[in-house]
Amino acid sequence: MSSYPGWFCCSVLLLVCLGSAAKDEHFLGQREVTFDLDQLMQVMQQPESLDLQKEEDLSELLDPKEFPIEQMMVSPPDINGRERGRPSFGPRSFGGPPMLQYPVQFPLSRPTSNNLQAICLHGDHRPRYAIRSYFPASGFGQLKRQAEAVNNAESWFDVCCKGNQTWETEVTLCCATQAWELFVETFCSADSSVKDRLYDCCKLTGSDRLNCFDRDAPNPNYGATEELPVTPIPSTISFSFDQNTCQRAQMAPYSARADRKKKEKKASTAENVDISFPPGRPSADAIESLCGHQKLRPLYHTRCLPRSGFEWLARQAKTVNRIEKGYRQCCKKKQGVLSCVDQKWSGEIDRFCLTDSLSFSCCSSQSSADRYSCFHSMSTDPHYNKTSAPEDLSLNSICDTHKIIDRRFPVGFPLKLFVRQCCPLPEEERTACSAQKLEEMSKKLCSSGGRSPPTVRQCCKLPSQETPQCVSKILMNAVNKATNVLRQKQRKKCPLS
Incomplete structure (x- = not known):
């Protein structure tokens, strides 16, 4: 009984609180309830109350169905008096106002020959993001990293597009591709350096990561999304275009820190690059010249190339050689030649893109049909016509082939007279010289009787005007044979002369 006053005080206090909450049936929120803390503490500190300190089940008194409570979060002002964002209830990447209130056009798509013009044309009508003023001071870590990555990439694209005035399209595309790959690399590096939810594409590696970024792009065509020109924002990471990795033969190796002599030497070397790449896709109209004049198309040595700086040229040369080898096998067939050469061509193109998927523009196409069409359109000889006309042969060709004729296709009479007297003359005088020496030699051979070879003796039986x-x-039969041998020797040439 001695503890009855303490229990009575606690009960009265509880009933007062419940009664004050029940007065308003339309109460929808929490309101402040005041009580005398000192009086309560005096009662609770009485010795008699120590015997009654045990766990009590108050669920029957505090049934939430009878007392509905709506919790409303009110953000306290920050130090400067501005209202801050909504408190975070989970990882910090989920904090702050909804992400839709701070949209970022991320990621950017891979540059291709189809969207390169839009990249340069609409660069000032795609968004830039002033990180400090666009986002709240705290939170939104990943969105800020995405915005900074977009700012960097667009700034790098500007560098590539300004060079478009003097560069070929392939060079500009190569520059933009390098910028885009750096955009992916730097973003994933920054995103993985903090304890935050990692962007899904950054969990992948290699070409899978690049393809993932390309697929996620909300504006793959790089169209204009801003009505007014935006203010450029300089990049926070430097970008240096390495032209050595580009895949077109016309691109001169470039080194920003090389001395002037090395630059001039490399530039002159690149101008002498001679390779027909890529070859056109075989078609029914081109199959005759493709097979009929295959020996007239060159093959390429790769050992002649420098050890570094021309790996891209070596890969192109090897691809051409393998395609021509496949053509030679297919052209021997009597049926299905077109299907065979097309399979050889497409197979080698796919193989080439496995190693050069990041630097050769056509390899960036997701569809195989688009990729093949791109290669065919870039070919300098898509119908195999440029090498289809053999050069005209004449007696003047003896000057280049006489050694091969004497060694492998002897005609039974010496050719020194032609070589010694006609070959030193200018080109326009050789024909007259050759005709004169041929007539003199014919008379001499026919007057020698049985000492002439059998083929010449047959000529001597003809009327004198027909003998020459x-x-x-x-002679021309021997010249033809020797010329074919010479072509085979010259067919495999160095792509860098």
Whole structure:
């Protein structure tokens, strides 16, 4: 009984609180309830109350169905008196106002020949983000990293597009591709350096990561999304275009810190690059010239190339050589030649893109049909016509082939007279010299009787005015054979002369 006053005081206090809350049936929020803390503490500190300190079940008194309570969060002002964002209830990447209130056009898509013009044309009509003024002071870590990555990439694109005035399209595309790859690399590096939810594409590696970024791009065509020109924002990371990795033969190796002599030497070397890449896709209209004049198209040595700086040229040369080897096998077939050469061509193109998917523009196409069409359109000889006309041969060709004729296709009479007297003359004088020496030699051979070779003796049986023409045919037959041998030797050439 001695503890009854303490229990009575606690009960009265509880009933007062419940009664004050029940007065307003339309109460929808929490309101402040005041009580005398000192009086309560005096009662609770009485010795008699120590015997009654045990856990009590108050669920029947505090049934939430009878007392509905709506919790409303009110953000306290910050030090400067401005209202701050909504408090975070989870990881910090989920904090602050909804992400839709601070949209970022992220990620950017891979530059291609199809969107390169829009990249340069609409660069000042795509958004930039002033990080400090666009976002709240705290939170939104990943969105800020995305915005900074977009700012950097757009700034780098500007560098590439300004060079477009003097560069070829392939060079500008190569520059933009390098900028985009750096954009992916730097963003994933920054995103993984903090304890935050990692962007999904950054969990991948290699080409899978790049393809993932490309697929996620909200504006893959780089169209204009801003009505008014935006203010450029300088990049926070430097970008240096490495032209050595570009895949077009016309691109000169470039080194920003090389001395002037090395620059001039490399530039002159690049101007002498001679390779027909990529070859056009075989078609029914081109199959005759493709197979009929294959020996007239060159193959390429790769050992002649420098050890570094021309890996891209070596890969192109090897691809051409493998395609021509496949053509040679297919052209021997009697049926299905077109299907065979097309499979050889497409297979080698796919193989090439496995190693050069990041630097050759056509390899960036997701669809194989688009990729093949791009390669065919970039070919300098898509219908195999440029090498289809063999050079005209004449007696003047003896000057280049006489050694091969004497060694492998002897005609039975010496050619030193032609070489010694006609070859030193200018080109326009050789024909007259050759005709004169041929007539003199025909008379001499026919007057020698049985000492002439059998083929020449047959010519000597003809009327005298026809004898030089007959001997000329013997010579031209040897010239043809020697010329084919010379072409085979010259067919495999260095792509960098």
